[in-house]
Amino acid sequence: MATVLKGIEVVNSMKIKMMDDVNDLKSKGIQPCLAIVRIGQREDDLSYERGAIKRCEGVGLICKVFEFKENIDESSFINKFKAINIDENIHGILLFRPFPKQINERKVIEVMDSEKDIDCMTSGNLAKIFSGDETGYAPCTAEAVMRVLEHFNIDICGKNAVIVGRSLVVGKPLAMMLLKKNATLTICHTKTNNIQGICKRADIIIAAAGKARMLTSEFISDYAVVIDVGINVDENGNLCGDVDFESASQIAMAITPVPGGVGTVTTSVLAEHVVRAAHMKMITRV
């Protein structure tokens, strides 16, 4: 039976340090603040927003929600977004995507200051992740995976890491982050032949394909650490990952559950990025 790598343990250890950092900032007159920018009321967004606010407020951050109507026109939205972006009291911005059709995503993101871009949407932060420059902000989910590996002392250097999925918010940035830690890296996707054989040779498997219970025990060796980034709803309406936890946990050495794994850590990384952005703003202002 696999060791279950619980997100809450990572969250708790991050929380202690974060509260110290927030108190330190407050003692210097700085109140770290996250702006949440949302167009419309998609249920997924609202659910993530509730979790993010709870986590951020739990460590002493302020959260400001800016909600816009689904039919807002592009120039009005961009003007409002510019005002949020230049607000001195806002340190980080969480911007829900995708946008409605009438709004060009690139035009909005061009407006954003990369120092407030705490979820890696701007060119500046994407280029930093790509080049291995750790002064930028990685996408929160990708960094949450790294935090789980780090917290549980999973050895990365020289290990065969296999990522299933190649999105710009998880697969690709994680590839760069694992490479930076000296993993030998393989990226699989829908066009890959024999994903099963490739996963079977992996020391670390990152499931980020967005396909419910795609990776069963046949994909997994008894020395594998399995990190499940998927959040899917199965045919019975239950939350599940990209890994078939029931069968995989019989074989793997260690595995993250869904829910209660990587997803739990993501909002802590978000909060930490806000704290870091507030700190960076303070030290560059001096």
Next chain:
Amino acid sequence: MATVLKGIEVVNSMKIKMMDDVNDLKSKGIQPCLAIVRIGQREDDLSYERGAIKRCEGVGLICKVFEFKENIDESSFINKFKAINIDENIHGILLFRPFPKQINERKVIEVMDSEKDIDCMTSGNLAKIFSGDETGYAPCTAEAVMRVLEHFNIDICGKNAVIVGRSLVVGKPLAMMLLKKNATLTICHTKTNNIQGICKRADIIIAAAGKARMLTSEFISDYAVVIDVGINVDENGNLCGDVDFESASQIAMAITPVPGGVGTVTTSVLAEHVVRAAHMKMITRV
């Protein structure tokens, strides 16, 4: 015996299209121009420069060389570079690195317009390569590899591609470009255990480790296409690649030679980027 994939064949086929494009630009009053910016006189740089000028002038481009003394101070250099960057008659800039110690690379690159950045140094172009946006400019060497594969109709989709080396000018951007073409991708490096076993399973091997004749026939299967990006000087002063051509060419299905392989194509890609930059400038000005 492997098929030898000769760079000159790729170059010749690129040349015809490029001359047409240059003539078209000239007929509209535009003279595509490359600026070469070099500090000092390193022999490697001078040799690459000679090749680049010959290739560019061969298709009708203008080349302007800006040479600076090794001991130029940072602010003088940046001011001169700014002037080159804003010159309306210059469409692309080739900037030799590394710089001497007194000049901060990042400060210089921040000055460069990403539309003139034809060798992928700016955040804008790095972010585009990372996100799979083909409107940017890839590093010329990485793109030269893709051109060789394309010219010789090497199938990429679903194939196991293994890249040995993870630099920001070859390994990483090539990983993104091969992924975009649906390869299953593995990146190996100095910390990888069993590079030999990993290469042995590859359909496409990209050698970009910078280690003379590191990949011998034991690394290669009879179905492998081997692309050698290395340019090294061996103990007898001869130019050689990262692949041991003599033994590898006995086994591989196809292989690029060094010299005469990828390196030959790189300056053609450079010239093509200048032509594209001139074209883009024309259509955005209208």
